[in-house]
Amino acid sequence: MKRTYLGEFEEIVLLTVAIMGDKAYGVSITEEIEEQTGRSVSVSAVHAALHRLEEKNMVSSYMGDATAERGGRRKRLFSVTALGNRTLDEIRLLRNRLWDNIPLRIFSTLQ
Amino acid sequence: MNQSSDKIKPPKWADRLLEWFCAPHLLEEVQGDLYERFQKNVRVFGEKIARREYVIGVLSFIRPFALKREKTEEVSTFFLIQIMISSYFKIALRNLFKNLRFTTINILGMTLGMACALIIFLIVRHETSYDLTQSKGDRIYRVETKNIKEDHTYAGTYTGMTRALHADLPEAERIVPVLQYWGYTFSTPNTDKRFKESFVFADNNLVKTFDYQWLAGNADKALTQPNTVILTRKYAEKYFGKTDVLGETIRYDNKQDLMITGVIEDYPTTTSFPFNMIISFSTLKGTNPNFEFDKWNGWNDNHQVYVLLKEGVKAEQLEGRFKNIVKKYMDKEAVADKEFLLNPLKEMHYSSNMGGRTANIKLLRTLSLIGLLVLLISCFNFINLSTAQLFKRAKEVGVRKVIGSSRQSLIYQFLTEAGIITGTAIVLAILSTGITLPSITSILDIPIHMADLFAWKNLLFVLGLLLATTLLAGIYPAMKLSGMTPMWALNKNKMPQVRQVFSLRQALVIVQFTVSLVLISSAMLMDEQLSFFQKADLGFNKDAIITISLPDNSPAKLQAFRNQLVSSSQIKDVSFSFNSASAESNWMQGTEIRNSETPIQIKAQMKMGDSHFLDTYGIQLLAGRTLKDNDTNQVVLANEIYLDKMGIKNPHDAIGKKFYFGNSEEYGTIVGVVKNFNVNSLHQKIDPTLIQVVPEHYYQGGIKLNNTNLSSDNIEATVAHIEKLWTATFPGQVFEYKFLDAELGRAYQSELRTARLMQTATFIAILIACLGLFGLATFIAEQRTKEIGVRKVLGASVTSILVLLSKDFLKLVIVAIVIATPVAWWAMDSWLQNFEFKIHITWWVFVFTGLMMATLAIVTVSFQSLKAALINPVKSLKTE
Numbered sequence: 001m002k003r004t005y006l007g008e009f010e011e012i013v014l015l016t017v018a019i020m021g022d023k024a025y026g027v028s029i030t031e032e033i034e035e036q037t038g039r040s041v042s043v044s045a046v047h048a049a050l051h052r053l054e055e056k057n058m059v060s061s062y063m064g065d066a067t068a069e070r071g072g073r074r075k076r077l078f079s080v081t082a083l084g085n086r087t088l089d090e091i092r093l094l095r096n097r098l099w100d101n102i103p104l105r106i107f108s109t110l111q
Numbered sequence: 112m113n114q115s116s117d118k119i120k121p122p123k124w125a126d127r128l129l130e131w132f133c134a135p136h137l138l139e140e141v142q143g144d145l146y147e148r149f150q151k152n153v154r155v156f157g158e159k160i161a162r163r164e165y166v167i168g169v170l171s172f173i174r175p176f177a178l179k180r181e182k183t184e185e186v187s188t189f190f191l192i193q194i195m196i197s198s199y200f201k202i203a204l205r206n207l208f209k210n211l212r213f214t215t216i217n218i219l220g221m222t223l224g225m226a227c228a229l230i231i232f233l234i235v236r237h238e239t240s241y242d243l244t245q246s247k248g249d250r251i252y253r254v255e256t257k258n259i260k261e262d263h264t265y266a267g268t269y270t271g272m273t274r275a276l277h278a279d280l281p282e283a284e285r286i287v288p289v290l291q292y293w294g295y296t297f298s299t300p301n302t303d304k305r306f307k308e309s310f311v312f313a314d315n316n317l318v319k320t321f322d323y324q325w326l327a328g329n330a331d332k333a334l335t336q337p338n339t340v341i342l343t344r345k346y347a348e349k350y351f352g353k354t355d356v357l358g359e360t361i362r363y364d365n366k367q368d369l370m371i372t373g374v375i376e377d378y379p380t381t382t383s384f385p386f387n388m389i390i391s392f393s394t395l396k397g398t399n400p401n402f403e404f405d406k407w408n409g410w411n412d413n414h415q416v417y418v419l420l421k422e423g424v425k426a427e428q429l430e431g432r433f434k435n436i437v438k439k440y441m442d443k444e445a446v447a448d449k450e451f452l453l454n455p456l457k458e459m460h461y462s463s464n465m466g467g468r469t470a471n472i473k474l475l476r477t478l479s480l481i482g483l484l485v486l487l488i489s490c491f492n493f494i495n496l497s498t499a500q501l502f503k504r505a506k507e508v509g510v511r512k513v514i515g516s517s518r519q520s521l522i523y524q525f526l527t528e529a530g531i532i533t534g535t536a537i538v539l540a541i542l543s544t545g546i547t548l549p550s551i552t553s554i555l556d557i558p559i560h561m562a563d564l565f566a567w568k569n570l571l572f573v574l575g576l577l578l579a580t581t582l583l584a585g586i587y588p589a590m591k592l593s594g595m596t597p598m599w600a601l602n603k604n605k606m607p608q609v610r611q612v613f614s615l616r617q618a619l620v621i622v623q624f625t626v627s628l629v630l631i632s633s634a635m636l637m638d639e640q641l642s643f644f645q646k647a648d649l650g651f652n653k654d655a656i657i658t659i660s661l662p663d664n665s666p667a668k669l670q671a672f673r674n675q676l677v678s679s680s681q682i683k684d685v686s687f688s689f690n691s692a693s694a695e696s697n698w699m700q701g702t703e704i705r706n707s708e709t710p711i712q713i714k715a716q717m718k719m720g721d722s723h724f725l726d727t728y729g730i731q732l733l734a735g736r737t738l739k740d741n742d743t744n745q746v747v748l749a750n751e752i753y754l755d756k757m758g759i760k761n762p763h764d765a766i767g768k769k770f771y772f773g774n775s776e777e778y779g780t781i782v783g784v785v786k787n788f789n790v791n792s793l794h795q796k797i798d799p800t801l802i803q804v805v806p807e808h809y810y811q812g813g814i815k816l817n818n819t820n821l822s823s824d825n826i827e828a829t830v831a832h833i834e835k836l837w838t839a840t841f842p843g844q845v846f847e848y849k850f851l852d853a854e855l856g857r858a859y860q861s862e863l864r865t866a867r868l869m870q871t872a873t874f875i876a877i878l879i880a881c882l883g884l885f886g887l888a889t890f891i892a893e894q895r896t897k898e899i900g901v902r903k904v905l906g907a908s909v910t911s912i913l914v915l916l917s918k919d920f921l922k923l924v925i926v927a928i929v930i931a932t933p934v935a936w937w938a939m940d941s942w943l944q945n946f947e948f949k950i951h952i953t954w955w956v957f958v959f960t961g962l963m964m965a966t967l968a969i970v971t972v973s974f975q976s977l978k979a980a981l982i983n984p985v986k987s988l989k990t991e
Binding site: 025026027030042043044045047048051052063066067069070071073074075076 | 142168171176
């Protein structure tokens with residue numbers, strides 16, 4: 001089965017969008033990822049990833065409302081699409097299956 | 112807290128950079144996010160770090176997704192178009208260079224056609240731009256006088272009109288009488304600068320109605336006083352060498368000093384009112400005491416009255432006013448015969464006017480048509496040659512189509528080729544027009560300058576011409592070539608054989624030759640008519656006659672002058688008269704023959720001359736006696752036409768018959784009858800004419816020289832002799848002389864100009880048509896090389912091959928002759944209607960032009976055919 005490929009960062013961004021619910025936009029996603037992963041992420045990288053995800057129909061977006069600290073500019077709010085959800089599910093299933101198939105001996109060393 | 116952080120802004124340059132490179136549809140969210148991040152950083156890390164972070168953030172957005180503009184397709188086609196355009200040009204240039212011969216023929220033909228169109232446009236634009244810039248122009252009209260019975264409208268009107276209009280035309284804002292005089296001497300006091308000038312008398316209303324730029328003086332005060340004058344800049348410099356001449360005086364006719372009260376800027380070339388000197392109307396009272404200011408019985412075209420109508424008044428509404436004027440001021444008979452009309456200012460250039468330059472709308476239309484035809488011919492050349500190359504291009508088109516080229520891009524490809532040719536041609540056309548313009552304008556006597564060539568309106572026309580010819584010439588070949596199916600284009604097949612009487616290509620050749628033929632035969636007939644004018648028997652002898660003006664016609668002076676003149680061995684005879692035997696301005700007089708119950712009214716032309724008039728001009732006396740110098744004005748000679756009108760057949764019967772001047776009781780007696788002579792130009796019939804002796808109306812001297820074939824040195828000596836005597840007789844005057852035959856030739860100047868234009872256009876049209884034919888013949892000979900080779904191998908002679916190749920073209924020329932002959936016949940017949948005396952159109956003109964064109968076509972074609980026929984078949988068959 002042909003499936004859309006998701007890069008590691010894309011996957012993280014997509015997951016973060018799913019976590020954030022209806023508050024997912026550039027800055028909030030960046031901060032969330034920084035918080036969750038502890039690594040420093042640039043806004044532009046997040047934007048690029050979101051852009052790609054949107055092109056792959058994993059997320060959809062709409063323009064939200066403006067705030068003063070944004071200089072009166074609106075934010076683009078993202079949400080995961082059905083395709084995005086399914087892809088995340090499939091990735092998770094695949095990973096789970098792979099985990100399940102790891103021999104116990106190795107598994108324990110990993111533990 | 113919000114407030115304090117709000118004041119801190121990210122670096123401006125970074126913002127600008129972002130706004131510049133970021134795609135507009137992404138800018139808002141991106142910039143918003145960066146701002147939000149910045150504000151937070153300010154709070155957490157302080158301003159410095161926040162700013163640094165902001166710059167890094169902006170720079171990190173320089174990546175493809177942010178740079179890419181929204182409609183991705185548009186961006187790509189934009190680049191594509193650029194690539195395609197350069198490809199079009201490259202391919203087009205390659206093709207044009209490959210077929211250099213055709214390209215040259217095309218460019219040459221197009222250049223000629225466009226130069227022709229350009230020059231004609233310049234002429235037409237010049238002639239149609241007269242007096243259009245007057246700010247009150249749409250309200251200025253000329254009061255013209257119409258003779259209802261003659262159905263002729265005259266530019267001039269009665270001198271009484273001015274007063275009548277003041278009283279009876281309340282719709283007029285200003286009334287502007289203008290009186291033009293010619294040939295008076297002006298001089299500056301205390302110098303010997305003397306010039307003979309033409310000038311006008313006008314009052315203050317003239318300068319208030321028409322636009323003038325004042326260098327000195329002003330419109331309110333100028334021309335209000337008698338003996339004042341306005342000069343143009345040119346004339347101020349001519350007489351005084353400076354323009355600051357207010358208050359200086361200039362002497363008029365050696366009699367009256369005129370004070371200069373205004374200096375105006377020179378008039379533009381495109382005006383029918385080229386007045387260099389305007390003298391106040393009231394001056395006339397002192398200088399010309401005989402001038403009648405309120406005259407209603409006779410007028411002259413040099414007295415014209417203009418009116419400036421009030422805003423919103425329409426000229427058509429004023430018909431009734433003028434009817435009233437006729438009733439109120441003129442006698443009963445005038446009511447049925449006289450009518451006054453208002454002719455708008457913009458029409459002045461197309462009827463007789465004071466500038467002397469007139470244009471003929473019909474001629475301008477014909478000219479435009481000729482320009483268009485010549486242009487069309489050159490476009491047809493292009494179409495012909497391009498479609499002829501269909502075969503050569505078929506493979507290219509086929510390959511392009513197979514690869515996936517759209518029809519549209521193929522059309523662009525071919526249009527680009529057409530565009531390059533027309534573009535090159537137009538540059539060459541402008542250059543050649545620029546080079547030839549001075550000689551053209553001097554031949555045609557049109558004041559067009561180089562600046563007109565580069566006026567923006569003209570450049571606009573050039574641009575339009577470029578687009579129109581590119582489309583006209585390019586669209587058909589483009590459609591035709593791009594419409595081929597790739598299958599047969601690549602299949603090496605012949606063109607699908609469609610049975611047609613004439614292919615389009617042939618039809619175009621026919622059109623070209625038809626146009627050329629019409630032009631040639633018209634030019635030939637015009638030429639014939641003009642030489643007819645030169646050689647026509649006028650009924651008098653115009654050769655070797657010098658005319659001079661007479662500033663003073665007191666009998667004693669004239670008698671002395673005459674005696675001096677005839678004592679010269681070179682001079683045969685001298686006559687003093689009102690005008691020459693044939694002249695442009697004439698004295699018309701109504702006469703009545705009251706033999707029967709209803710008097711016969713005859714409008715006669717009055718010739719006033721002395722006893723030598725007949726001898727000097729070589730007019731033949733048929734019956735009765737000649738005039739004597741002591742005859743009164745009641746003794747006249749009549750011409751045959753006058754006798755016809757009287758109803759008298761035999762000249763001898765007319766001797767002693769009486770006629771009355773108009774409806775008065777004054778009468779005259781016919782003492783002699785002269786043979787008809789052309790008193791007018793050959794455009795008009797010979798008027799009934801009476802010759803009488805009226806010494807106070809002698810304004811001109813005619814001097815008949817002894818020998819008609821004088822060398823130029825001899826003529827110069829004779830003229831110098833005459834000048835010496837003249838200046839001695841009329842001191843303080845400027846001597847001017849004219850040769851009668853040259854003077855009479857001026858009447859046919861406009862025809863001469865038309866003929867010259869026609870000849871030039873004809874020449875160009877033929878050249879272009881032959882160029883096209885040459886190209887086509889070249890192509891066909893090239894295409895049939897192999898066929899000719901095979902024929903020659905099988906034993907065909909060179910002659911038979913020549914015939915084979917030429918006969919197709921000859922067929923076309925013959926068809927063209929058949930079409931052109933009736934068209935040219937009709938066109939010339941209507942042109943000849945302009946003349947009372949004209950040639951008959953003879954059939955041989957058409958035979959001759961037909962033969963000429965056929966020969967020309969054969970020569971053009973056989974040049975190529977011969978080359979093809981002479982080629983060694985081994986060569987032509989060997990190469991594939």
